Amino acid sequence: MKFTWFNLMPWPYLPDDFREKNRSVWVDIDQRLFDPVKSHEVYNTYMDLLEYADTLGFDGIGVNEHHQNGYGIMPSPNIIAAGLARRTKNAALVVLGNSIALYNPPVRVAEEFAMLDCISGGRLVAGFPVGTSMDTNYCYGQIPALTREKYAEAHELIIRAWTERDPFAFNGRYNKLRHVNIWPRPIQQPHPPVHIPGGGSVETYDFCIDNTYSYSYLSFTGYIRAKALMQGYWDRVAARNTPDTSPYRAGFAQTICVADTDEEAERLYSEHVNYFYNRCLHVYPGFADAPGYRTIKTIQSGALSQYAPPRGGFAQLTWKDLIEGGHVIAGSPETVRHRMEELIKGLNVGNIFCLMHVGNMPAEKCMYSSKLFAEKVMPKLRGLLPACEGDERFWCHPIARRATPGTLPQPYEPARVTETV
Amino acid sequence: MLDLKTVDTRHAPVRYLEGGSGEPLLYLHGAGSVTPEDPLLNALAGTHHVYAPYLPGYGETEDCPTLRTMLDYTLHSWDVAEALGLADPILVGHSMGGMIAAEMAAIAPRDVSRLVLIAPAGLWMDDHPIPDIFTLLPFELPNYLFHDPEAGAKLMTAGLKMDDPAFLQTYLVRNARQMGMAGKLLFPIPERGLSERLYRIKASTVIVWGASDRLVPPVYGPAFAGAIAGSRLVTVPEAGHMVVVEKPAAIAEAVATLH
Numbered sequence: 001m002k003f004t005w006f007n008l009m010p011w012p013y014l015p016d017d018f019r020e021k022n023r024s025v026w027v028d029i030d031q032r033l034f035d036p037v038k039s040h041e042v043y044n045t046y047m048d049l050l051e052y053a054d055t056l057g058f059d060g061i062g063v064n065e066h067h068q069n070g071y072g073i074m075p076s077p078n079i080i081a082a083g084l085a086r087r088t089k090n091a092a093l094v095v096l097g098n099s100i101a102l103y104n105p106p107v108r109v110a111e112e113f114a115m116l117d118c119i120s121g122g123r124l125v126a127g128f129p130v131g132t133s134m135d136t137n138y139c140y141g142q143i144p145a146l147t148r149e150k151y152a153e154a155h156e157l158i159i160r161a162w163t164e165r166d167p168f169a170f171n172g173r174y175n176k177l178r179h180v181n182i183w184p185r186p187i188q189q190p191h192p193p194v195h196i197p198g199g200g201s202v203e204t205y206d207f208c209i210d211n212t213y214s215y216s217y218l219s220f221t222g223y224i225r226a227k228a229l230m231q232g233y234w235d236r237v238a239a240r241n242t243p244d245t246s247p248y249r250a251g252f253a254q255t256i257c258v259a260d261t262d263e264e265a266e267r268l269y270s271e272h273v274n275y276f277y278n279r280c281l282h283v284y285p286g287f288a289d290a291p292g293y294r295t296i297k298t299i300q301s302g303a304l305s306q307y308a309p310p311r312g313g314f315a316q317l318t319w320k321d322l323i324e325g326g327h328v329i330a331g332s333p334e335t336v337r338h339r340m341e342e343l344i345k346g347l348n349v350g351n352i353f354c355l356m357h358v359g360n361m362p363a364e365k366c367m368y369s370s371k372l373f374a375e376k377v378m379p380k381l382r383g384l385l386p387a388c389e390g391d392e393r394f395w396c397h398p399i400a401r402r403a404t405p406g407t408l409p410q411p412y413e414p415a416r417v418t419e420t421v
Numbered sequence: 422m423l424d425l426k427t428v429d430t431r432h433a434p435v436r437y438l439e440g441g442s443g444e445p446l447l448y449l450h451g452a453g454s455v456t457p458e459d460p461l462l463n464a465l466a467g468t469h470h471v472y473a474p475y476l477p478g479y480g481e482t483e484d485c486p487t488l489r490t491m492l493d494y495t496l497h498s499w500d501v502a503e504a505l506g507l508a509d510p511i512l513v514g515h516s517m518g519g520m521i522a523a524e525m526a527a528i529a530p531r532d533v534s535r536l537v538l539i540a541p542a543g544l545w546m547d548d549h550p551i552p553d554i555f556t557l558l559p560f561e562l563p564n565y566l567f568h569d570p571e572a573g574a575k576l577m578t579a580g581l582k583m584d585d586p587a588f589l590q591t592y593l594v595r596n597a598r599q600m601g602m603a604g605k606l607l608f609p610i611p612e613r614g615l616s617e618r619l620y621r622i623k624a625s626t627v628i629v630w631g632a633s634d635r636l637v638p639p640v641y642g643p644a645f646a647g648a649i650a651g652s653r654l655v656t657v658p659e660a661g662h663m664v665v666v667e668k669p670a671a672i673a674e675a676v677a678t679l680h
Binding site: 141143144173285287291292299 | 483484486489555556557558590593594596597598599600601602603604605608609610
């Protein structure tokens, strides 16, 4: 099992009446709600927490890309990951990921990911999302019906840039490059492991299966509602005669809050969970799916309605609803262990993205919850799926001898010329 | 009165509506498509031989992945005219169809002598932004499309069973096909450089605008008229962007003035 401590980096100062006064947390969110000076503290605390997760023994620390978004103030995950590469030692840097259809040219992603892999000593796990419609179409202006074709071309270009050793010409439809020859290139060979975040598109299932990439379902609705989607993926794995059903072929994001007791968990975390599900997920429906973004095949599969937020949104869900519905796994270490077992076995997922920072949760509580999870829950889940054993295809392979940042030698001093008489 | 037929073209089999007799008239529909019951097509068919091809993705056809850009759709539309055996038809386009018609007339000015642009898309003025139709929810549309939103809403939902999940599924698929295609020309800003090409148009041109168009505001009328030499602007009172269904007679009248 691989556990990645994930921080979406929500803006923690959305007002109480945010939902009533604003139509969306995403795309056209009010500029005035962002305070650059306050963000200085927020960014540094969030990065400290990611670094803290490394010291707790999480296998990975995770960042992702969103634009114009009140629950994810991370338009460039690579900038955060670069900071983390220097200040962490062991954890994989899971960048989930760069929306490769947005970069012009996409060799920029090949280069920046290569830099991250080199600086971190081979600790990069690379994510290539198609990107949400909000980010890709509405914020970054990509034409919905052409997004997937552009994505596919960007993927081909990046993999070739990573793996070919001689300069080549790339005559794409969206990228015309005479001399592709990235410098640096990644440590990991043939290239860093790739995870693809998806939301139920059949095409994305197949893309992962065919390329031996891990399929990540990053939902906020929890493991119970995720069963249909993940089953769809595993059915597809079977249908395409995939040689194995390794649980590392899949990843899942889950909101998790741990305390000494179930009651303590509710007392400590319910306001932050409420902040996230009530304010942060308040997205205007007109931004949800630009026409043409989903393929007809995916819409026809009828699957999307199953993954939609509950009718009326999350605002009406109480702590009890969220816990019972599995949106949030919270409680004592024993309660959380039990629910996590259900999740891992039920979905057959080897990569768990632990959403341990929730909404406007302060650092102290987040650290308490993360520490309890790392010490009292994680060890008991490690051996849960024997099929994970020995499968190294979907995780990073750091080099053994890694540099220690901040250990420069004494500066050179020229020899003193002593005058002799 | 109008029959549904199919003709082969290089990129895709094209479905089209055909009816009436008289001079040939090629009608290009807007992003909301067109039906055999369309009042304007039926009015025009009283005096003309009307051809109204569906763009791939419309009229229950699949989107065509090899058509991507404005130039692709302009040439494809010429392919359709060719396949239908039309030489210098009266070229009429509404909204997105008007944008394509203007491009067709600009790219082949000697092949179009009569042009009717009905609330065409294709220009952009920063001071008069066109609402983003790709973010509008279905219930918001009538307000932008019709002079009388209430009557318009009734027209749009007539016969639709929006509470029936099976119908809703079909509706979602149709919407994704149609607007997915439209996005190639209109997303995120409905402008693809037409302003730099309008000067090439040689056709005798009538531009028609609904006075209460809240989607592409009437201020765009003079912008088109000013860029096409010798063109005439007709403003239709008590009509919105869907002037084609609200005031079809006024458009038929404007078509009749062309020579």
